[in-house]
Structure formats: C-alpha cells, structure tokens
Amino acid sequence: MNAILSIAKTTIGEAIRRKVLLIILLIGVLFLVIAPGLNVLSARSSFAVLISFTLGVIQLTGAVIAIVLTVYLIPNEIERRTIYTILCKPVHRWQFVLGKYFGAVGALGLMMLLMTGILLLVFKIMQPTATFDVLGEIARGPVFFFIQMSILAAVAMCFSVFASPIVNFFLSGGVFMVGTLFSPVFQDLANNQNLAGPVKMAATAIHTILPNFAQYNIQNPIINQGVTIQSEQLYYVGLLGYAVMYIAGLLIGAILIFDRREV
Amino acid sequence: MSLAIETNQLTKTYKTRAGQVSVVKNLDLQVERGEIFGFLGPNGAGKTTTIKILLGIIYGTSGWAKVLGEEAGDINVHKKISYLPEKPYYYEHMTGMEIMQFYASLFGIKDKAQCERLLQRVNLGMDMNRPISQYSKGMQQRVGLAQSLLNDPELLFLDEPTGGLDPIAHIEIRDLILKFREEGRTVFISSHELSDVERICDRVAIINKGELVHQGRLEDLLAGGRIEITASGVTQALADKFRSDDVLVSFKGDRLIVDMPDSDSPNEMLDSIRSEKGSVVSVIPRRKRLEDLFLESVRSDNQAKGRVLNKMSDDHNDPKPSAEEETEVGS
Structure with a gap:
C-alpha cells in the first residue's frame, strides 16, 4: 500500500507541474470565467444555457486532461528509465500501475475541483441569491464528470501499457467519443425487438464492451430523456458501481499485459 | 553460501x-x-x-x-539489491531529500534521518533541500548512489x-x-x-x-605481461642466443631490444650482456592492460x-x- 501511495503522490506532484496540462486547464478556466459575457446566452433562458455551456467546458477540459495526462504516464517512465529504479525495488508491477493510475486520477481530481470551484464562484457572482442547494445541484454535474474521467483515464492507462502515446491519444479519444455520443444509440439498438438477431447481438456487444460515458452526463435531459429515475440515490450508486467495475476490469487488463511487458 | x-x-x-x-x-x-x-x-x-x-x-x-x-x-x-542505471533521471520537481524519501517509502522505510545520513555520505548534505533540476550530473549520480544504499x-x-x-x-x-x-x-x-x-x-x-x-x-x-630490455654493445651472436619462440630480439641502430615474457627472469640475460661487456640501457616491465x-x-x-x-x-x-x-x- 505504501508503494502505491508513494507512486501516486509522486505522479500527482509531477502532473500538476506539467505545462501542457496547466495550459489546457488555463484555457478551461478562462472559458468558465468569460462564459457569462459570451453572446451565446439567450435572453430567454440564459441561466440554463450558462449551466450547460460551463458544464460542457468542464467535461471537455477534463477529458483532454485525462487523456493527455494518462497516455504519457508509463511511456515517460520507461523512456526516462525511472521505471528501472522503481521496479528493482520491492515493488510489484501491479502496484506500479495502480500507483500511476491513482496519481493520475488524483491530479485530475484536483484540476476538476479547481474548475468546479471557479464555476460555483461565477454562478454565485451571477446569481447572488443562489442558495447552497442550488450550488450543490450545479456541483453534482462535475462530480459525475469526474467519475466519467476516471473511467476514461483507466481506458487510456490500459492502452498505455502497449500503445505509443500518440496512438493511445486517438484510441482513448475515439472510445470517449463513441462512448459519449453513440452509447445510447447502441443501447437502443440492443433493446430494439424489431431488429435482426445479428444486428442486435452486435449492438449488445458494442454496448457492453464500450464504456457508457453518456450516462454520467446527468444534467443532459436530451441524452437521458427516456430515463425515469425511481430512486436518485440508487441510480447514483448504480453509476458509481458501473464505474468501479469498469475501472477494475480495465486496470486488471492493464496489469496483466504490463506484467509480461518488456520495459 | x-x-x-x-x-x-x-x-x-x-x-x-x-x-x-x-x-x-x-x-x-x-x-x-x-x-x-x-x-x-x-x-x-x-x-x-x-x-x-x-x-x-x-x-x-x-x-x-x-x-x-x-x-x-x-x-x-x-x-x-539495488540498481543505479546509466544516466539516471529523477523527478525534477523533487529535492534530493524528497527523492530519497520517495525511494525509502518503496522499501517501507520512514526514517528521515537515514535519508539524511546517506545524502551526507555522498557529500550532498548541504544540497539535500535543493530541487534535483539544479543538480549537476555528478550530484545526480551521487543521489543515485545514495538511493541505492537505502536498503543496505x-x-x-x-x-x-x-x-x-x-x-x-x-x-x-x-x-x-x-x-x-x-x-x-x-x-x-x-x-x-x-x-x-x-x-x-x-x-x-x-x-x-x-x-x-x-x-x-x-x-x-592480465597475466602474461612482457619485459623489454634495451642494451648497447651487444654482438649479433649473443643476441641470437637470446632468441626463442617467445622472446623477440631486434636491433634498433646499435641497440639491442629484447621483448620477453615476464614469467621468465631477466637476470640471466642481463648477466650475459654484462659479461660480454655490453651495457644495459633499460629494463621496462610492460604489464598487460585491461584495454x-x-x-x-x-x-x-x-x-x-x-x-x-x-x-x-x-x-x-x-x-x-x-x-x-x-x-x-x-x-
């Protein structure tokens, strides 16, 4: 456990100093700050549009940070040979992979926390009468985006044990896009009784294999329009459980591959 | 064992x-x-x-x-065991002390004093709180050696x-x-x-x-070095007596140069040169080098x-x- 924590801590320390990540974060923060002044806001529903826009900024920024941060984690360690001084200590490879992953998620969490803080501040300035309940409602979106990005980081981590960073960037980005935009489509196809068997099977397979990122966009009524939530808590626990299972599966895959990998 | x-x-x-x-x-x-x-x-x-x-x-x-x-x-x-790689790289945002504590934690060692002692041992006591990015190549190598001693x-x-x-x-x-x-x-x-x-x-x-x-x-x-004897005033006849499969004899001007294995004693040869009124100029042992x-x-x-x-x-x-x-x- 010590080794995992130490590796995670070092990974966070390094990640929050990476200029490329800080630039991405800065751009995201900049959009959050200037969002209220943008003309995209309609007079009719400026508040709703502002929420949607700023949450979109956090999601996109989070996704780019998650991918850029994670795709380089293990390849950099190999290239700089730091991995040799770590793996020749009494550190198992699975501890190394987990340490790196938790470090990435930790750094990602800090960056998303900063963006969420700024988002809430902007809203409090825009709506001085907004209560803590309203702010809490708004903050729930980024919390689920964080879970979504943790899955994305696990996807990138899994690819990073065998793919080069550039290939991994496009692979992870592709999985995120498909999982965000098309997962509900595949889910509908899988549930459609009128479709031919092979099409249904293919849709079910894709829906099962690909992570369903879309379900974490809890603020998006367009994507979740068909969903009637009986118990909110249960729904959130289900989302969390799905994430834990998916991340666990990906990390186990990453560990199994990395265990036999020549570094 | x-x-x-x-x-x-x-x-x-x-x-x-x-x-x-x-x-x-x-x-x-x-x-x-x-x-x-x-x-x-x-x-x-x-x-x-x-x-x-x-x-x-x-x-x-x-x-x-x-x-x-x-x-x-x-x-x-x-x-x-421990390992110091060629051209090691360390997380540059960390100080020498933090690097040591990081590697110590991988062994479950929490003793900060041990990290300090090892850094002092490699003469980095004064620089332990400076970031690695400010270290010279030699200092980074010494941090590497210090971290490699953490687990004794x-x-x-x-x-x-x-x-x-x-x-x-x-x-x-x-x-x-x-x-x-x-x-x-x-x-x-x-x-x-x-x-x-x-x-x-x-x-x-x-x-x-x-x-x-x-x-x-x-x-x-590295056994099997050679001895080079240089002498003057030696006749060709005497030089020919020294010659064998493993002893090389040559003349450079009027000087005799004998190249012989160091496993043989040169004393007999030196005595012969002197008894024939020759003069020994130098006796140089040439040890075989690793190169x-x-x-x-x-x-x-x-x-x-x-x-x-x-x-x-x-x-x-x-x-x-x-x-x-x-x-x-x-x-």
Whole structure:
C-alpha cells in the first residue's frame, strides 16, 4: 500500500507541474470565467444555457486532461528509465500501475475541483441569491464528470501499457467519443425487438464492451430523456458501481499485459 | 553460501521482422559474494539486457539466472539489491531529500534521518533541500548512489556509474564503490571506463554480441605481461642466443631490444650482456592492460566469427528491436 501511495503522490506532484496540462486547464478556466459575457446566452433562458455551456467546458477540459495526462504516464517512465529504479525495488508491477493510475486520477481530481470551484464562484457572482442547494445541484454535474474521467483515464492507462502515446491519444479519444455520443444509440439498438438477431447481438456487444460515458452526463435531459429515475440515490450508486467495475476490469487488463511487458 | 549472481545458459531472443535476434546467448556468469565484478563489452554486447534480466525487468528466453540464490526478479531479492542505471533521471520537481524519501517509502522505510545520513555520505548534505533540476550530473549520480544504499543492499548493480562525470566526481564515485567492497557488499559494474574497472574490480567478464568471451580474476586474465630490455654493445651472436619462440630480439641502430615474457627472469640475460661487456640501457616491465585484453578479446572473437569490430562510441544501449517489431520468443 505504501508503494502505491508513494507512486501516486509522486505522479500527482509531477502532473500538476506539467505545462501542457496547466495550459489546457488555463484555457478551461478562462472559458468558465468569460462564459457569462459570451453572446451565446439567450435572453430567454440564459441561466440554463450558462449551466450547460460551463458544464460542457468542464467535461471537455477534463477529458483532454485525462487523456493527455494518462497516455504519457508509463511511456515517460520507461523512456526516462525511472521505471528501472522503481521496479528493482520491492515493488510489484501491479502496484506500479495502480500507483500511476491513482496519481493520475488524483491530479485530475484536483484540476476538476479547481474548475468546479471557479464555476460555483461565477454562478454565485451571477446569481447572488443562489442558495447552497442550488450550488450543490450545479456541483453534482462535475462530480459525475469526474467519475466519467476516471473511467476514461483507466481506458487510456490500459492502452498505455502497449500503445505509443500518440496512438493511445486517438484510441482513448475515439472510445470517449463513441462512448459519449453513440452509447445510447447502441443501447437502443440492443433493446430494439424489431431488429435482426445479428444486428442486435452486435449492438449488445458494442454496448457492453464500450464504456457508457453518456450516462454520467446527468444534467443532459436530451441524452437521458427516456430515463425515469425511481430512486436518485440508487441510480447514483448504480453509476458509481458501473464505474468501479469498469475501472477494475480495465486496470486488471492493464496489469496483466504490463506484467509480461518488456520495459 | 550461494553465489551473488549465477546464470546458466541464459539466452534472450527477440523476434523481429528480419528474423530472430539473440541479444544474450548461453551466458554463464558467476559472481562471488563480496567482490567487485566488472561486466564489460562493446556497445550492443548485451550488457544492459543481462542486467535487466538479473533485475527481473525483462525475462530470459531460456536458461536461468539466480541472484543471491533466488530466481532473478524475485520480490524478496529486490529487498536486498539495488540498481543505479546509466544516466539516471529523477523527478525534477523533487529535492534530493524528497527523492530519497520517495525511494525509502518503496522499501517501507520512514526514517528521515537515514535519508539524511546517506545524502551526507555522498557529500550532498548541504544540497539535500535543493530541487534535483539544479543538480549537476555528478550530484545526480551521487543521489543515485545514495538511493541505492537505502536498503543496505548486499548486491549493487551499477550501470556506467562514472560515465560523463568530471574528474573530481569520477574519483569520488570510484572511491565510494571501493568503500562498498570494504563494507562487504557485492558490486556488479557495467562500464566502458576500463581504467576504473582495472583499478577497482576483482574479477571481470567480457561479452561480445551476447556471448561470454572471458571471465575470471583480473590478475589471471592480465597475466602474461612482457619485459623489454634495451642494451648497447651487444654482438649479433649473443643476441641470437637470446632468441626463442617467445622472446623477440631486434636491433634498433646499435641497440639491442629484447621483448620477453615476464614469467621468465631477466637476470640471466642481463648477466650475459654484462659479461660480454655490453651495457644495459633499460629494463621496462610492460604489464598487460585491461584495454589490451578487451580489444584483443573482442577483435579475436569478431574475427573468429567473421564480424566487424564494433564502435566504442555512440549509444550505450543494446540493439533491442523497436517496440513495433519486437516479439519476445519463448516466454
């Protein structure tokens, strides 16, 4: 456990100093700050549009940070040979992979926390009468985006044990896009009784294999329009459980591959 | 007690588009406990690959390797060994002290005083709170050595420990390595600094293209030095008497030059020269150097196998196939 924590801590320390990540974060923060002044806001529903826009900024920024941060984690360690001084200590490879992953998620969490803080501040300035309940409602979106990005980081981590960073960037980005935009489509196809068997099977397979990122966009009524939530808590626990299972599966895959990998 | 390192028919083969490439071939190494062992070879000889196998970072294709009596890569062995890679890189945002605490935590060591003591031992006591990014190459190497002592290792693997250092840092590191032996540690050094190896190592192994060419005690491997006698006023007849299969005799002007093995005593020859009214100008023992042995070994091995001598410069890594084309064989 010590080794995992130490590796995670070092990974966070390094990640929050990476200029490329800080630039991405800065751009995201900049959009959050200037969002209220943008003309995209309609007079009719400026508040709703502002929420949607700023949450979109956090999601996109989070996704780019998650991918850029994670795709380089293990390849950099190999290239700089730091991995040799770590793996020749009494550190198992699975501890190394987990340490790196938790470090990435930790750094990602800090960056998303900063963006969420700024988002809430902007809203409090825009709506001085907004209560803590309203702010809490708004903050729930980024919390689920964080879970979504943790899955994305696990996807990138899994690819990073065998793919080069550039290939991994496009692979992870592709999985995120498909999982965000098309997962509900595949889910509908899988549930459609009128479709031919092979099409249904293919849709079910894709829906099962690909992570369903879309379900974490809890603020998006367009994507979740068909969903009637009986118990909110249960729904959130289900989302969390799905994430834990998916991340666990990906990390186990990453560990199994990395265990036999020549570094 | 078991050997510190033992390999038996250790082979590492990669499958490339061009076919199978054996980077290490049937390597039999024996490293005694408590000795400084030099592991030599030209670039691409398989040194780094061998070290990686011994550390359990990569796996041999066939044969076996034991470290401190256990299978190479065993996590229990990792508690008793340490490794300093060639040109080590450390997380630059950290200070020397933080680096030490990070590596200490990997052993479950929480004693900050131990980290301080080790940094002081490598003369970094005054700089321990400066970021690594401000350290010179020599200072980074010394941090590397300090971190490699955290677990009080029985066996240290040092890959080019003095490579690229200035003369002062070079001597400091060399002296530290000598102290490791005094402390009873085994040191396995891979180096191109043959003068260092000759000065500090007890035994050496030379590998070329993944194959062991020589292994043994330095004094045995370097035995067979020569003595050069220069004399004047010596007749051709007397010179001819000295000549034999192993004694080379020549004249340079009026001076006789005799080149003989140092296993023979020169006294008889010197007496003969003096008794014939000749005059001995000089007697110079020419000890065989490790550099000679190294070049001789690699050249003759290459000639025997119809290869061209490798360059001694360029990159120091083994010719591992690229990630895209490589596939490990047999594991």
